[in-house]
Amino acid sequence: MKIPRQYADLQCWLKSIIPSDNMEDYLLMDYMNSGAVSNATGTVQSSDVLHCELFTKDHVYTISAKAPIVGQYVCQSCGTKLEVSFIDIPILHKVQCDKCRKKEAILTHTTGGYLGCIVSERKPRAGESWTRGNDLADGDFCEETWLAILRDIVKYEMVKIASKIVRKNIELSEDMPRVGADSATE
Numbered sequence: 663m664k665i666p667r668q669y670a671d672l673q674c675w676l677k678s679i680i681p682s683d684n685m686e687d688y689l690l691m692d693y694m695n696s697g698a699v700s701n702a703t704g705t706v707q708s709s710d711v712l713h714c715e716l717f718t719k720d721h722v723y724t725i726s727a728k729a730p731i732v733g734q735y736v737c738q739s740c741g742t743k744l745e746v747s748f749i750d751i752p753i754l755h756k757v758q759c760d761k762c763r764k765k766e767a768i769l770t771h772t773t774g775g776y777l778g779c780i781v782s783e784r785k786p787r788a789g790e791s792w793t794r795g796n797d798l799a800d801g802d803f804c805e806e807t808w809l810a811i812l813r814d815i816v817k818y819e820m821v822k823i824a825s826k827i828v829r830k831n832i833e834l835s836e837d838m839p840r841v842g843a844d845s846a847t848e
């Protein structure tokens with residue numbers, strides 16, 4: 663499946679963590695789009711949503727993304743503020759200024775977009791018929807949110823050091839023979 667053009671940023675972010683040129687080796691995608699619609703107040707809304715699933719040994723991470731609808735820009739040359747509609751086009755990080763005609767207007771923020779992630783265990787725990795899950799970071803559709811999600815994923819994959827190992831080291835630090843010392847002399 664091809665990632666829709668308005669999700670070009672997300673495609674770049676995913677590419678940076680997927681260990682294959684063929685993203686589909688590691689990624690399941692589900693795209694829903696019922697097109698741009700005008701609501702009662704005449705505001706154009708886009709209902710497109712992209713879901714991506716990434717797997718680790720024990721967990722599945724579901725990333726939900728909604729591309730922004732509008733981007734707000736400020737011209738670095740003359741200070742003019744302008745807005746650009748993103749419906750069905752990639753997010754433009756720099757555009758031409760309406761006033762001075764220089765391509766110096768920088769994207770400052772976006773509205774209407776979303777990026778979030780949930781995690782689920784891939785199999786139920788003993789005695790449970792459901793799989794446990796948690797909400798991870800979410801926020802605007804931007805790199806900052808993506809990095810917050812990545813941090814949460816790394817945190818979720820961390821495993822505790824077995825407490826027995828710590829205890830054994832303490833016991834052996836005094837005058838107890840080391841495990842393996844006896845068998846080595848036999």
Ligand SMILES: [Zn+2]
Nearest residue numbers: 737740759762
């Ligand atoms: Zn300008």
